[in-house]
Amino acid sequence: xxxxxxxxxxxxxxxxxxxxxxxxxxxxxxxxxxxxxxxxxxxxxxxxxxxxxxxxxxxxxxxxxxxxxxxxxxxxxxxxxxxxxxxxxxxxxxxxxxxxxxxxxxxxxxxxxxxxxxxxxxxxxxxxxxxxxxxxxxxxxxxxxxxxxxxxxxxxxxxxxxxxxxxxxxxxxxxxxxxxxxxxxxxxxxxxxxxxxxxxxxxxxxxxxxxxxxxxxxxxxxxxxxxxxxxxxxxxxxxxxxxxxxxxxxxxxxxxxxxxxxxxxxxxxxxxxxxxxxxxxxxxxxxxxxxxxxxxxxxxxxxxxxxxxxxxxxxxxxxxxxxxxxxxxxxxxxxxx
Amino acid sequence: xxxxxxxxxxxxxxxxxxxxxxxxxxxxxxxxxxxxxxxxxxxxxxxxxxxxxxxxxxxxxxxxxxxxxxxxxxxxxxxxxxxxxxxxxxxxxxxxxxxxxxxxxxxxxxxxxxxxxxxxxxxxxxxxxxxxxxxxxxxxxxxxxxxxxxxxxxxxxxxxxxxxxxxxxxxxxxxxxxxxxxxxxxxxxxxxxxxxxxxxxxxxxxxxxxxxxxxxxxxxxxxxxxxxxxxxxxxxxxxxxxxxxxxxxxxxxxxxxxxxxxxxxxxxxxxxxxxxxxxxxxxxxxxxxxxxxxxxxxxxxxxxxxxxxxxxxxxxxxxxxxxxx
Ligand SMILES: Nc1ncnc2c1ncn2[C@@H]1O[C@H](COP(=O)(O)OP(=O)(O)OP(=O)(O)O)[C@@H](O)[C@H]1O
Ligand SMILES: [Mg+2]
Numbered sequence: 001x002x003x004x005x006x007x008x009x010x011x012x013x014x015x016x017x018x019x020x021x022x023x024x025x026x027x028x029x030x031x032x033x034x035x036x037x038x039x040x041x042x043x044x045x046x047x048x049x050x051x052x053x054x055x056x057x058x059x060x061x062x063x064x065x066x067x068x069x070x071x072x073x074x075x076x077x078x079x080x081x082x083x084x085x086x087x088x089x090x091x092x093x094x095x096x097x098x099x100x101x102x103x104x105x106x107x108x109x110x111x112x113x114x115x116x117x118x119x120x121x122x123x124x125x126x127x128x129x130x131x132x133x134x135x136x137x138x139x140x141x142x143x144x145x146x147x148x149x150x151x152x153x154x155x156x157x158x159x160x161x162x163x164x165x166x167x168x169x170x171x172x173x174x175x176x177x178x179x180x181x182x183x184x185x186x187x188x189x190x191x192x193x194x195x196x197x198x199x200x201x202x203x204x205x206x207x208x209x210x211x212x213x214x215x216x217x218x219x220x221x222x223x224x225x226x227x228x229x230x231x232x233x234x235x236x237x238x239x240x241x242x243x244x245x246x247x248x249x250x251x252x253x254x255x256x257x258x259x260x261x262x263x264x265x266x267x268x269x270x271x272x273x274x275x276x277x278x279x280x281x282x283x284x285x286x287x288x289x290x291x292x293x294x295x296x297x298x299x300x301x302x303x304x305x306x307x308x309x310x311x312x313x314x315x316x317x318x319x320x321x322x323x324x325x326x327x328x329x330x331x332x333x334x335x336x337x
Numbered sequence: 338x339x340x341x342x343x344x345x346x347x348x349x350x351x352x353x354x355x356x357x358x359x360x361x362x363x364x365x366x367x368x369x370x371x372x373x374x375x376x377x378x379x380x381x382x383x384x385x386x387x388x389x390x391x392x393x394x395x396x397x398x399x400x401x402x403x404x405x406x407x408x409x410x411x412x413x414x415x416x417x418x419x420x421x422x423x424x425x426x427x428x429x430x431x432x433x434x435x436x437x438x439x440x441x442x443x444x445x446x447x448x449x450x451x452x453x454x455x456x457x458x459x460x461x462x463x464x465x466x467x468x469x470x471x472x473x474x475x476x477x478x479x480x481x482x483x484x485x486x487x488x489x490x491x492x493x494x495x496x497x498x499x500x501x502x503x504x505x506x507x508x509x510x511x512x513x514x515x516x517x518x519x520x521x522x523x524x525x526x527x528x529x530x531x532x533x534x535x536x537x538x539x540x541x542x543x544x545x546x547x548x549x550x551x552x553x554x555x556x557x558x559x560x561x562x563x564x565x566x567x568x569x570x571x572x573x574x575x576x577x578x579x580x581x582x583x584x585x586x587x588x589x590x591x592x593x594x595x596x597x598x599x600x601x602x603x604x605x606x607x608x609x610x611x612x613x614x615x616x617x618x619x620x621x622x623x624x625x626x627x628x629x630x631x632x633x634x635x636x637x638x639x640x641x642x643x644x645x646x647x648x649x650x651x652x653x654x655x656x657x658x659x660x661x662x
Pocket of ligand 2: 384
């Protein structure tokens with residue numbers, strides 16, 4: 001298959017993702033629980049701001065996933081590349097500066113750089129944008145690994161109890177007594193650098209919190225009257241778990257997943273900062289922060305690289321947290337504290 | 338006549354931190370095809386646990402059936418495996434619970450839950466949906482078509498109990514176990530729900546095991562009554578006999594002041610004194626503490642006189658024993 005065609009086919013995955021999201025949203029809106037929750041969300045100003053910000057990030061991430069094959073460089077170019085990529089420039093030019101500073105003979109800067117340039121003369125704004133897709137990839141893929149695992153183990157332990165509960169509780173108690181960051185570093189060192197590897201490393205410890213919660217909720221629901229009625233009708237345990245109890249747990253699972261997502265974005269930065277994060281050739285806020293670690297000590301101070309990366313992380317994590325909290329309030333007003 | 342359900346010396350116990358709670362401790366009764374047996378007794382005497390034992394749905398892991406026999410249609414169903422029991426539940430024996438507010442799954446539509454009751458036992462989905470509509474009509478929902486798509490919280494308690502009845506009867510069971518089906522409802526709808534159950538019982542010709550506090554309902558609906566006290570049956574008789582001539586001091590206490598025709602809507606009287614601790618039953622008669630006619634003999638456990646006949650009394654008093662002669 002020609003690379004041109006192949007790279008066009010790559011565009012199907014972001015489109016499919018959007019399609020799935022829209023379908024899930026529309027179907028959820030039909031149910032009284034979520035329909036009501038969405039209406040409440042839409043009335044909540046801070047949720048609206050958070051959703052707008054997340055929307056902007058998501059748009060950037062998607063624009064960075066839609067692309068084509070560039071025959072001259074023989075590489076994939078995305079919409080973001082086409083719009084925001086700048087030619088290599090002099091290193092450490094300040095945001096919007098026209099002339100370099102800190103040199104005996106100031107040099108002219110060819111293009112405007114909203115956030116200046118970094119140590120190798122790359123546009124900081126462009127690099128910041130390139131971090132968005134990576135953040136979503138890591139957050140999303142880890143959630144996809146963690147959530148099914150946590151659900152499977154949590155539901156099993158909570159519903160069946162006895163030896164299954166003992167085994168699962170034992171595993172996660174041990175896991176949560178080991179410092180997570182050490183386990184993650186060890187995993188990356190064993191598996192090698194790469195996005196999937198990081199997701200696995202993050203996933204190995206991240207399922208514990210959700211699993212514990214799902215187990216607790218399942219124990220509560222196992223004793224509910226509707227479960228007893230289903231049993232009295234001859235419904236199998238498997239069906240009771242998946243089609244009766246699970247739908248009742250979805251709100252808590254979704255809320256905790258949203259909050260966990262923002263946590264993952266931060267964790268990626270920490271791992272990259274420690275030098276065990278994503279490879280250098282993909283955009284990453286953690287790598288930017290890592291590169292900027294001694295720039296603050298320079299004279300004049302190079303503050304824009306660090307500020308851009310930190311700002312981008314904080315903006316996303318904060319909106320996700322705000323959204324998660326608003327969602328919690330919207331789904332169950334009784335949980336409002 | 339051949340009995341549909343026969344419970345023999347059933348013991349259902351719980352392992353708890355206080356020791357073994359003998360919630361049901363030697364209960365026997367039977368239900369004839371198409372007939373109704375009521376079980377009455379104070380709160381906590383083991384009525385619900387008896388009912389759950391029949392379906393082998395005793396709350397796990399604390400509860401277990403210690404011993405006894407439960408014959409249904411001639412077969413000892415305690416011998417059945419968990420999987421084999423599933424075929425019986427909801428198809429041959431259905432159950433209606435006390436709490437219509439919480440007995441339906443809040444995240445599923447009425448139609449879904451009603452259909453599931455049938456698809457579980459092999460009906461195909463379109464047929465189940467069609468019958469679901471028919472059933473909702475039959476139990477008297479005003480707009481059955483709309484109700485199919487509604488969620489439990491959109492219905493009133495009475496409507497929900499009607500839905501529960503529709504679900505229980507979806508597979509035309511031979512036996513319906515109704516555990517206080519009207520207790521949680523408004524007084525105004527209690528009578529409607531009870532007459533609906535009665536009507537459907539006659540229509541389907543099914544037998545019923547009815548647990549209730551309402552002596553009015555007992556006198557109107559039940560053919561036989563078993564009176565439970567402290568995990569045991571203390572008296573059992575055809576309804577008329579029991580109302581006219583209660584023999585056990587406990588039964589007499591319950592029925593005390595009320596003439597039979599005046600008992601509609603009246604709950605069982607509460608007696609003075611408290612029920613002994615189920616983890617530590619007295620060695621003698623369990624009612625002795627509260628009994629006005631106490632004898633020396635009462636420190637030994639009384640036998641169930643007339644066991645196997647239709648008039649049974651568990652008491653040392655000569656007057657109580659007489660009836661069985
Ligand atoms: N899960 C449990 N663990 C321990 N003991 C239990 C449990 N469930 C029930 N019991 C015991 O069984 C006894 C009988 O309970 P049951 O629910 O059958 O009473 P009941 O006759 O149905 O009362 P009510 O009229 O209030 O419904 C209770 O007094 C309690 O001591
Ligand atoms: Mg009860």
